[in-house]
Amino acid sequence: MLHRRIAPDQTVSVLVHKDRLSYHDYSGLLMSTIPMTNEITFKVIGDISTASACSAALVVLVDPYGKILLQLRDSDKDIPYPGYWSLFGGGLEAEETPAQAAVRELNEEIGITLDDRELTPLIVTLSDDSKNARIYIFSLTTALTPGDIVLQEGSGFAFFTREQIAHLPVVPYVMRALNLLWRDTH
DSSP states (O other), X not given: OOOOOOOTTOEEEEEEOSSOEEEEOTTOOEEEEESOOSOEEEEEOSOOTTOOSOEEEEXXXXXXXXXXXXXXXXXXXXXXXXXXXXXXXXXXXXXXXXXXHHHHHHHHHHOOOOXXXXXXXXXXXXXXXXXXXXXXXXXXXXXXXXGGOOOOSSSEEEEEOHHHHTTSOBOHHHHHHHHHHHHHHO
16 A cells, blocks of 8 residues: 655545546545545545554434534443534544445434435544554535434434534544534535
8 A cells, every 4th residue: 555645735636447446636646545435525634644454434424503413422332432423424444445334323323314326425534542453534414314214323412503513522533524514514
């Protein structure tokens, strides 16, 4: 796998080939490849060249009123950021694209079914824990209500306004994604 230092806030092109996904900067320079499929563009936040082999996909679900759905992480498990608020999503499985993983994880964690083409790529960044995982974060505006959700993972969930989120303990890389989303929509 080839790696190159990526400047903060640089946009990267992700090209899909039959058997792999390649990251290119806008000069066309190949930065890295991983197995995958579909062309998507994420905003790169931080230096992702040091990422481990682990990857995860999360989704910022926004309701029609602009509220964000967050998951309260379990506080009694040996996981990064126990008791913090985060996004729904999880690890990529073998040969799975980030969008496919996001859709699968949302179905497993809250019982909703989506088409991966509905997701808008937002950022790719590194986790702030010892896993040093590459985190793909998508966004989706949806008419989802609390009554549509069947919580199957985590301690709880809620829709929050931007002002409410400012007073919550939120996983740092999730907060970076939310700040970018808010900056780009206002």
